[in-house]
Amino acid sequence: MDWHSAIKGFQSYLKLEKSLSKNSIEAYSRDIDKLYQFADSQLIKIQPENITLIHLRQFIVWINELGMIPSSQARILSGIKSFYKYLLMEDLIKSDPSELLEAPKIQRKLPDTLSYIEINKLIDAIDVSKPEGARNKAILEVLYGSGLRVSELTELKLSNLYLDIEFIKVTGKGSKERLVPIGGSAVKALKIWIDNVRVHYQIKKGEEDLVFVNRRGTRLSRVYIFMVIKQLAIITGISKTISPHTFRHSFATHLVEGGADLRAVQEMLGHESITTTEIYTHLDREYLKGTIIQFHPRS
Incomplete structure (x- = not known):
């Protein structure tokens, strides 16, 4: 098994079995390609099935020396773990060398937010x-009013609006x-755009159902x-x-500050894990801490 055929099979798996987008598949492919570059740079070139835990630990040192920050390293290792799970599932390897591999410890960066006034x-x-x-x-009203990712906004369809x-x-x-x-x-801003302005645009064939288009009638880019x-x-x-992502952060943070249930925010944001959503509790915690300091008799 060579790297090119293994990566190609992994790409097909991500597309057909996991239904990932083209951008996500390309990101995974870039991560595995870095491991391939490392394996190919060794005195004795290493094939995918011969990679061991020791090799992977050496790979971490290698990408660290390239200047990659811990969060980027963690993302790459996540892609590699998925790659070896795929190889194991397809019986292309006998054991998973990444199973005991630990990702570098990273601090979760608190996202920038805008105030309601801003x-x-x-x-x-x-x-x-x-x-x-x-x-x-x-566009801005929808980004802040529903917490969409920018890719979700550019793909938003008229047929999916229930205003x-x-x-x-x-x-x-x-x-x-x-x-x-x-x-x-x-809702009000969308109706003005769709009913009063968009109706006068000549929409390009195949783009008729998109909510947001430019004056040429084609989709907007991110x-x-x-x-x-x-x-x-x-x-x-x-x-x-x-x-655009700042509006998503602000949407979530303002909901949590206002007392919204974290599970509800998770559902609206489309997060698979509640852990991802919990990052938006940072300002809420600061508010609670300030309240204790201000009002608790033993503070």
């Missing part, structure tokens, strides 16, 4: 007298669908949405490093 400033800075202004306002009951159906990671409630402000937000940050003088 979000209003960004939205209010949009020039809604222009056709793209109505669209951009709807009369204030819900939208979203296709997330691994093509998993979920129903997400959407606030009244976002980079374009990123640039819109960056420009609004400059206009409003907000110096924080913000991106």
